[in-house]
Amino acid sequence: MIDWERANELREEVGAEDFAEVFEMFLKEVEEVMVRLIAAPSEATMEDDLHFLKGSALSLGFAHFSKLCQVGETAAANGQAGDIDMDKIYQSYAASKTEFWASPENPAA
Numbered sequence: 001m002i003d004w005e006r007a008n009e010l011r012e013e014v015g016a017e018d019f020a021e022v023f024e025m026f027l028k029e030v031e032e033v034m035v036r037l038i039a040a041p042s043e044a045t046m047e048d049d050l051h052f053l054k055g056s057a058l059s060l061g062f063a064h065f066s067k068l069c070q071v072g073e074t075a076a077a078n079g080q081a082g083d084i085d086m087d088k089i090y091q092s093y094a095a096s097k098t099e100f101w102a103s104p105e106n107p108a109a
Contacts, residue, residue: 001096004105006061011107020108023060027097030056034093037086046084047076053089062096065089 011019033049050073057066072084100106 001062001064001092001099002103002105003061003063004103004107006058006063007100007105008107010060016107023108026056026060030093034090038090041086043076043081046081047073050076050084050089053093057093057096060100062093062100065092065096068092 010022014022030053033053037046037049050069054066054069054073057063057069068085068089072086072089075081075084100108
């Protein structure tokens with residue numbers, strides 16, 4: 001679910017002291033988009049929103065979440081936004097976040 005190599009790469013790129021702040025910023029931005037997708041999903045912005053989520057997830061190493069966002073982004077690009085399993089995407093994000101915080105490999109710890 002988590003690409004720990006990527007998470008540690010990011011930690012090295014931004015520095016150990018700044019990693020937790022970068023991670024918190026990531027969560028805030030991702031959760032803003034997720035709330036919008038839950039509260040007012042729009043087929044007009046779905047592709048862009050999922051593209052943003054995919055890129056953010058890749059940056060931090062949330063591999064499974066990123067993959068599901070990619071699948072959704074592709075579906076939205078093909079006019080199939082109604083076929084996207086948003087619950088699965090939300091659940092993957094929540095599980096990824098939980099795994100990240102609980103793991104001894106967490107570079108923010």
